[in-house]
Amino acid sequence: MTSLYEEFRDPPAANVPTRRIQVYVNGERRTVEVEPRLLLAHFLRQALKLTGTHTGCDTTNCGCCTVLLDGLPVKSCTVFAVQCDGRQVQTVEGLALASELHPIQEGFKDEHGLQCGFCTPGMMMASKALLAENPNPTEEDIRWGLSGNLCRCTGYQNIVKSVLWAAEKMRNQ
Amino acid sequence: MTALDEIKIGGIGASRLRVEDDRFIRGKGGYIDDVVLPGMLHMEILRSPLAHARIVSIDVSKAWQIPGVRQVLTGEMMETRNLAWMPTLSYDTQAVLATDKVRFQGQEVCCVIADDPYIARDGCDAITVEYEPLPPIVNPYQAMEPDAPIIRDDKLGQVDNLCMTWEVGDKEGTDRQFAKADVISKLHLHYPRSHPSPIECCGSVADFNRSTSKLTVYMTTQAPHIIRAAVALVAELPEHMIRIISPDIGGGFGNKVPVYPGYVCSILASILCEAPVKWIEDKTGNLISTGFGRDIYLDGEVAMRKDGKILGVRMYTTSDHGGFFSDAQPSKFKIGLMHSAFACYDIPNTYMGARGYYTNKAPGGVAYRCSFRVTEAMFFQERMIQAAADDVGVDQAEFRRMNFVKDDDFPYRTAWGFLTDSGQYGKCLDVGLKAIGYDDFQVQKAEAKKRGRILGLGISTMTEPLGAGNSREYDILGIKMFDSAELRVHMTGKAILRTGARTQGQGHETTWAQIVTHELGIPAEDILVEEGDTDTAPFGMGTYASRSTPVAGAAVAMASRKVKAKARKLAAHLLEVSEEDVEWELGRFYVRSSPDRGVTIQECAMAAYSNMPDGMEPGLENISYYDPPNLTWPFACYICTVEIDPDTGVWDVLHFVGVDDCGVRINPMIVEGQIMGGLTEAYAMANMQFITFDAEGNCVGSNYMDYLLPTAWETPGWELHEVCTPCPHHPIGAKGIGECAAVGGPAAFVNAVMDALKDYGIRNIDMPVLPDRVWEAITYGHDIDGSPPVKTDAE
Numbered sequence: 002m003t004s005l006y007e008e009f010r011d012p013p014a015a016n017v018p019t020r021r022i023q024v025y026v027n028g029e030r031r032t033v034e035v036e037p038r039l040l041l042a043h044f045l046r047q048a049l050k051l052t053g054t055h056t057g058c059d060t061t062n063c064g065c066c067t068v069l070l071d072g073l074p075v076k077s078c079t080v081f082a083v084q085c086d087g088r089q090v091q092t093v094e095g096l097a098l099a100s101e102l103h104p105i106q107e108g109f110k111d112e113h114g115l116q117c118g119f120c121t122p123g124m125m126m127a128s129k130a131l132l133a134e135n136p137n138p139t140e141e142d143i144r145w146g147l148s149g150n151l152c153r154c155t156g157y158q159n160i161v162k163s164v165l166w167a168a169e170k171m172r173n174q
Numbered sequence: 175m176t177a178l179d180e181i182k183i184g185g186i187g188a189s190r191l192r193v194e195d196d197r198f199i200r201g202k203g204g205y206i207d208d209v210v211l212p213g214m215l216h217m218e219i220l221r222s223p224l225a226h227a228r229i230v231s232i233d234v235s236k237a238w239q240i241p242g243v244r245q246v247l248t249g250e251m252m253e254t255r256n257l258a259w260m261p262t263l264s265y266d267t268q269a270v271l272a273t274d275k276v277r278f279q280g281q282e283v284c285c286v287i288a289d290d291p292y293i294a295r296d297g298c299d300a301i302t303v304e305y306e307p308l309p310p311i312v313n314p315y316q317a318m319e320p321d322a323p324i325i326r327d328d329k330l331g332q333v334d335n336l337c338m339t340w341e342v343g344d345k346e347g348t349d350r351q352f353a354k355a356d357v358i359s360k361l362h363l364h365y366p367r368s369h370p371s372p373i374e375c376c377g378s379v380a381d382f383n384r385s386t387s388k389l390t391v392y393m394t395t396q397a398p399h400i401i402r403a404a405v406a407l408v409a410e411l412p413e414h415m416i417r418i419i420s421p422d423i424g425g426g427f428g429n430k431v432p433v434y435p436g437y438v439c440s441i442l443a444s445i446l447c448e449a450p451v452k453w454i455e456d457k458t459g460n461l462i463s464t465g466f467g468r469d470i471y472l473d474g475e476v477a478m479r480k481d482g483k484i485l486g487v488r489m490y491t492t493s494d495h496g497g498f499f500s501d502a503q504p505s506k507f508k509i510g511l512m513h514s515a516f517a518c519y520d521i522p523n524t525y526m527g528a529r530g531y532y533t534n535k536a537p538g539g540v541a542y543r544c545s546f547r548v549t550e551a552m553f554f555q556e557r558m559i560q561a562a563a564d565d566v567g568v569d570q571a572e573f574r575r576m577n578f579v580k581d582d583d584f585p586y587r588t589a590w591g592f593l594t595d596s597g598q599y600g601k602c603l604d605v606g607l608k609a610i611g612y613d614d615f616q617v618q619k620a621e622a623k624k625r626g627r628i629l630g631l632g633i634s635t636m637t638e639p640l641g642a643g644n645s646r647e648y649d650i651l652g653i654k655m656f657d658s659a660e661l662r663v664h665m666t667g668k669a670i671l672r673t674g675a676r677t678q679g680q681g682h683e684t685t686w687a688q689i690v691t692h693e694l695g696i697p698a699e700d701i702l703v704e705e706g707d708t709d710t711a712p713f714g715m716g717t718y719a720s721r722s723t724p725v726a727g728a729a730v731a732m733a734s735r736k737v738k739a740k741a742r743k744l745a746a747h748l749l750e751v752s753e754e755d756v757e758w759e760l761g762r763f764y765v766r767s768s769p770d771r772g773v774t775i776q777e778c779a780m781a782a783y784s785n786m787p788d789g790m791e792p793g794l795e796n797i798s799y800y801d802p803p804n805l806t807w808p809f810a811c812y813i814c815t816v817e818i819d820p821d822t823g824v825w826d827v828l829h830f831v832g833v834d835d836c837g838v839r840i841n842p843m844i845v846e847g848q849i850m851g852g853l854t855e856a857y858a859m860a861n862m863q864f865i866t867f868d869a870e871g872n873c874v875g876s877n878y879m880d881y882l883l884p885t886a887w888e889t890p891g892w893e894l895h896e897v898c899t900p901c902p903h904h905p906i907g908a909k910g911i912g913e914c915a916a917v918g919g920p921a922a923f924v925n926a927v928m929d930a931l932k933d934y935g936i937r938n939i940d941m942p943v944l945p946d947r948v949w950e951a952i953t954y955g956h957d958i959d960g961s962p963p964v965k966t967d968a969e
Contacts, residue, residue, distance in 0.1 A: 038292065047290075052208040053201015055424070057373040058457040062878035065373055093201035106199040110191055113847050117679030118198030119205065119374045119424030148887035151878070153373055153425050154679045156850035157886040 022086040026051070027095030035082045041075075042066040044082035045092060053093035053122045057151070064150030067123035068092050074130040076149075093122035096129070104170040105129055105163070114163030116154030124150050128164045136172055138164070178761045184698025185691040185760075186906060189843035192684040193699075194677075203422045206377040209392045211450040214379065215244055217440050218294035219459060220284040220301050222276035225312070225534040225871020226325070227305035229275055229283070236300035237286055242293040245447050246301070247285040247439055249273035257442060259328075260408050262500035263432060263650060264508075266337070267329075268537060269498070270435040275308065277325055277497030278536050279873050280462030282435040287443045287451055310534040310871035311335065314471070314494045317531035325497060325532045335532045337499045340508035343525035343590055348477075351486030351523045355477035359562040364940040365550045366864040366961040367469035367494070367535070369875070370542040371883065372678075374424025375460040378437045379452045380444035389444075390417045393437055396426045396676055397716025402708045403653065404433050409441060420706035426678035427855075428540040431502045431718050432465050461881055462873045465502065466865065467542025469494040469535075470509075470550050474558045482568035484577050486523040487516055489554065493530040493539075501539030502718070503546040504648040504655065510547030511639055513590040515555040518599055518637040518809065519577045524589040534871045543855055543916040545640055545719040552636040556921030560632070560928065561937065570929070571607055574635050575600055596899045597637055597809045602833045605895050606633070606811040609831040615815060623933075628818040629828070630930025634921035635812075639805040640910025641724020650715070654801070657721070658712035659729035661690060661737055662795035665783040667776030668700045671733075674714010675726035676706045680912060681844045682722065686730050688840050689906060693734035694741075694775050695761020712797055720910030723840065724901075729800035731905035736796035741778040744794075747787040748773045806901045806909035808836040812853070812922040818930050823949030825927055827857070827890035832919075835897040836911035837904065842896075849915045850892050856919020858884045864942045866961045 019034045026049060033048050045051045045068070056078050057063035066077040069091040096103040105125045108114065115121040124147065131138065131146035138146065143164045144157070152160060184190045197203050234246045249271035252258040259267045272283050286297030311317045311325060317335035326332045352358060379392040389411055395401045398418040406413040423430060440453040455464075470493040477486040491509055495501065503510045509528040516524060542549065563573035578599040579586045585595045610631070619629040645654035658674040671686055687701035705711055714726060738758070745763035746753040749771060757766045764772030773781075782794035811833040818825045832849055839845045855863075862882040865875035875881035900907030920941065927943050928936065936951045939958040947958045 036292070046207070050210075051201070052205075053203075055205070055374070056207070057375075057424075058878045060457065060877050060879055063373050063457075097200060102199070109199050110195040113192070113843050115195060115198055116681070116847060116851065117372070117374070117423060117425045118194070118203050119372075121198050122201045125199070144886040144889075148885040151373060151883050151885060153371065153427065153855070153883065154851045155847060156852075156854035156892060157889050158850050158892055159847060160886065 020083050022083055024085045025089045027091055037081065037083050039082045041077035041080040041082050041085055045077060051092050051094050055119055055122060057119065062151065063120070064127060065120050065123040067126045067150060069126055069130060072133070074127050093125060096125060104167040107170065108163040108167035112159050112162040112166050114155060114160045120150060120152045124152065124160060128167065131164070132168055132171060136168060138168060140165070177759050178695050180692060180760055183691055184688055186688055186838065186840050188688060188841065190684055190688060190698060190841055192681050194681065194683045205374060205422045205424050206379065206392060206394050207454050209379045209421060211379060211381055214450040214452055215287050215289065215447055216291040216294045217285050217287045217443055217451050217453040218291060218298050219282050219436055220286070220298040221459065221463065222272065222279060222281040222283050224276060224305050224307055225279045225310040226308040227276050228308060229272060230304040230306050232284065233302040234284065237297040240293060240297050240300060242289040243286060243297045244289070245287040245443055246297065247271060247443060252442070255442065257409070257438065260433065260438060262498055264499045264501045264503065265505065266499035268500050270438050274328060276305070278534050279871055280459065280536060281497070282463065285439045285443065287447055291454070312533060312535065312867040312869065312871050314492050314531035314533060317533050325534060336529065337495050337532045338508045338530045340528040341526060342513045344523050345525045347523040348486045348488055348525040352477040355485055356480035357478045357566045359476045359478065359558070359565040361474050361558050361561045361938060362959065363472045363474065363554055363557055363938065364960055365468040365470050365553055366941055367866065368467045368542060368859055368863055369461050369865055369881065370427035370429035370465070370467055370540065371461065371881065372425025372427055372429055375455040375457060376430060376434055376436060376464060377454040378440045379450055380440040381450040382441070382444040384448055388415050388417065389441065390419065391441060392419045392421055394423055394430045395420045396430045396678060396718050398676060398706055398708050399674060399713050400650065400653065400716060401433060405441065408438065418708045420676050423676070423678040426718070428467065428502065428542045428544065428718055429465050431540055432500055432538065434464055457878060458876050461865070462876045463536050465538030465540030466496070466536055467540055467544065468550055472554045474554055476558055476562040478562060478566050480566065482566045482573050482576055484519060484521050487521055489515065489526045491526070491528045493528065494533050494535065495530050495539055496533055496535040496537040498537035499530070500537040502541055504642055504650060505652065506647060507546065510541065511545055512547045512551045514548050514592055514639045515551035517588045517592055517594055518579060518635060520579045520583065521589055535867060541719050543852060543913045545638060545642065545913065548638045549917045552638060552917045553921050555636060556634040556925060560925045564932065570633055571603065571612060574633065575603060592639060593804055594637060594807045595804060595902050597807060597835060598897055598899050599635065599809055602809055602811040602835055602897045603635060605897060606813045606831050606833045609893060609895055610813045610815060610829060628820055628930045629815065630818070630926045630928070631813065631815045632922045632925030632927070632929055633813050634918045634925060635810070636918045637807045637809045638914065638917055640720040640808060640913070641802055641806045642719055642721055643725070643802055644804060645801045653715070655715050656799055656801040657714040657725035657729050658797065658799045659726060659733040660712045660797040661733040663737060663779045665780055667696060667779045669696055670702045670704060671730065672704045672711045673726045673730060674712050675717040675722040678717060680717065680722060680848065681841065685840045685844060686727065689727060689730045690734050692906065693731055694738055696775055720912040723908050724806045724904060724910045725800055725802055727908060728802060728905050729798045732798035732800055733796050736798060737794060740794060741775055743790065744778040744781045744786065745773050748777065748781055803903045806837070806904060808834065808909040808911055808914050810834050810914045810918040812918050814922040814926045816926040816930060818927065818948060820952050823945035823947070823952065825943070825948060830890050831893050831895065832915060833895040833897060834911065834914055835899050836914065837899060837901040837909040838907035840908060845911055846894055848912045849894055852913060852915025853892050853919050854884060854889050855916040857889060857923060860920045860923035860941055860943055862942055862944070864961060
């Protein structure tokens with residue numbers, strides 16, 4: 002990223018190391034200077050302004066921060082940004098193509114698979130990984146496949162229906 | 175001219191897809207952590223590692239040495255601004271930042287404000303606090319010991335740990351009923367401490383603008399107007415210069431009602447730093463310091479005739495309020511609406527005595543998916559009902575039916591003084607029994623027993639009071655509990671609606687529009703719903719205690735009716751007839767004698783801005799402040815069958831049936847979503863979700879590795895049924911529903927397990943009904959009391 006100028010309020014502390022990384026986020030190459038301790042979730046949210054990835058619990062339990070790293074689901078609150086150097090990251094913002102929703106997004110809306118919406122991006126990314134591996138899942142497959150993601154509002158029944166809805170649409174596409 | 179189809183245009187009864195989903199499924203929701211303002215700083219909180227300790231010294235000098243640290247707040251600094259303490263929702267005080275001592279693990283001690291949250295956290299780590307440990311108190315029975323250390327030594331005249339006492343009912347009348355009873359059934363129960371735990375934690379972005387003196391605070395709050403009033407009073411800022419914005423909220427469940435120290439500190443930090451300051455709580459901070467739910471013990475007694483007719487009920491509650499009495503509840507009631515227990519049963523006399531104690535645990539006592547302790551009330555009620563049915567030897571379904579308030583008894587005044595107004599309790603029970611296959615199951619259970627399998631069936635039936643006010647009886651800190659809606663119909667017939675409520679997943683943006691559609695015939699998609707900004711929304715009490723539809727939803731209907739009354743005058747003018755000759759059908763006024771001659775609501779709207787009659791004010795908008803005449807009383811019947819593995823104590827739900835009567839359903843899809851969510855929380859509380867403390871006052875359940883929430887894998891499937899008895903006083907006949915399942919659900923699960931274990935001589939296992947507790951009960955043939963793992967002599 003280039004800018005005409007950058008103003009520092011204080012001279013940066015001399016002992017803070019940084020590393021330059023290149024990450025392909027939703028297909029776009031992003032080159033950013035980061036502290037090694039910066040978590041992927043915060044990198045996405047704060048550096049790249051992709052705020053669809055939420056942080057819920059800090060301990061890899063709730064799954065709100067689920068993104069795909071080289072196609073596999075990871076909880077971005079326990080991955081360092083520097084670990085993603087040279088790799089592909091997909092977030093909820095990369096699900097829809099321009100104005101066209103992904104079938105998973107359609108399914109969640111159609112089957113009332115969300116209420117407050119906070120867990121939804123992570124839920125949908127986990128669903129994407131699940132359907133990539135198993136395009137024709139049973140209810141049980143979905144319940145097991147999404148057991149790394151917590152939802153406090155829906156009671157999951159409609160989330161399961163949403164994923165079944167999406168699976169059917171994707172199979173017919 | 176064919177009449178409009180209300181369902182097609184998204185009116186009442188339409189399972190309209192939610193409009194808010196469009197942004198959420200794209201990752202474009204705007205939650206608190208998504209708010210970014212220019213020059214914004216970040217605040218982190220340093221919390222006490224000890225439950226009870228005197229603060230000897232605080233050294234913040236090393237924090238100041240970290241580049242990027244902009245401000246450090248301590249209790250001493252707060253004290254100089256008279257902000258070290260703040261009022262609670264129950265007329266007590268709560269420390270903002272500790273000055274004298276810490277009273278629970280996780281209490282706020284210092285705040286560090288820095289350029290980014292990582293540096294702010296570094297700053298917290300660099301602070302040294304020296305504590306002198308004091309003996310901690312972790313339950314009310316320890317708190318009432320005569321030599322117990324006094325937790326609230328800051329309060330003048332406080333000589334013990336008693337925080338409140340309260341009684342309600344007819345003691346002597348109840349005593350007389352007990353004296354003539356054939357059977358008295360007794361039960362000691364504990365409803366363990368739980369945490370609402372929305373996935374999104376609390377947070378705020380405070381922005382004080384010195385040049386305009388205006389304070390804007392983005393805040394995770396379910397009640398923005400109450401917060402505005404509280405900030406005006408606590409921070410002594412003029413109310414008109416305070417703007418509270420509640421952005422998209424990632425779940426509330428009662429946790430986001432109170433004012434927390436983090437909010438107050440972020441405001442002061444913004445004033446001191448002259449920059450916006452963001453505070454985002456981490457999960458541990460949320461679980462160990464913010465509003466908990468429940469944590470209450472019961473000694474309950476039911477007096478009966480030998481045929482099973484209930485004559486009287488006594489309830490004695492002992493509650494644990496933590497370090498500060500900050501229960502969120504109407505001020506008249508000290509243990510919430512606990513006395514709404516047994517409202518669905520016809521009982522001549524009842525009495526309740528309540529006492530609450532301070533302990534070295536987090537404060538809160540919030541209405542966790544609940545109308546002020548009704549969750550505890552209905553759980554105790556249904557556990558007592560099951561034990562009473564067993565004790566008197568009457569079938570549990572029949573016992574309920576014979577004691578129910580009957581359909582033609584309404585309006586019915588309960589012995590504790592509530593007025594229930596409608597319901598078909600017997601019918602709901604019938605629907606539930608049929609769906610679960612009650613008689614077949616008894617046969618199945620007996621068969622299974624022969625093969626060493628243990629099955630059980632549990633019932634929970636209840637009506638609960640939802641939708642506080644009325645304002646005569648319900649207020650919070652003196653502010654009456656009404657709510658509001660403001661409807662503005664634009665020239666082209668599109669509209670904007672604002673209410674004093676605040677959605678947190680309930681779907682107000684979708685359902686409020688449906689009420690307007692029902693009243694005015696404006697298609698729901700033409701109505702924008704906005705909430706949560708105190709500068710634009712009318713004053714309201716917010717969303718909690720299932721009060722939005724009963725109160726704000728009623729206000730939406732009433733504001734629409736006021737708009738319609740003016741539209742009628744416009745229609746008469748346009749149709750050149752007198753107002754009396756104008757008739758209404760959905761979306762259209764017409765001339766009574768000539769139905770083809772009519773004008774649509776949209777045409778009336780245009781006329782309001784372009785062709786109003788002489789002497790009429792222009793515009794088509796109105797506002798309603800709705801003070802409900804009574805609470806609404808939904809009824810629910812939840813029935814559950816379980817199988818227990820005697821070797822492991824694991825119990826599985828075989829079948830769950832829910833029958834809800836919440837009156838008219840505005841959006842059936844959303845109502846069912848609310849019920850399924852509530853049932854899952856009920857299952858969680860019965861099965862795994864609890865917070866407890868070790869003897870040192872360390873919180874067990876301070877993160878999602880210890881505080882277990884059910885996932886899709888263990889959550890059972892839900893079978894839902896509907897009965898509809900419209901609320902007689904609500905403008906559209908609706909009743910509250912958001913919490914019914916969480917309130918009535920837990921007892922269904924626990925009753926099912928207890929039904930299964932009846933043959934083992936087990937009468938009670940307190941929640942959470944963990945497998946090891948079930949195994950212990952089966953193996954040793956005794957009850958399991960209290961909350962794991964801390965047990966006291968009193969338990």
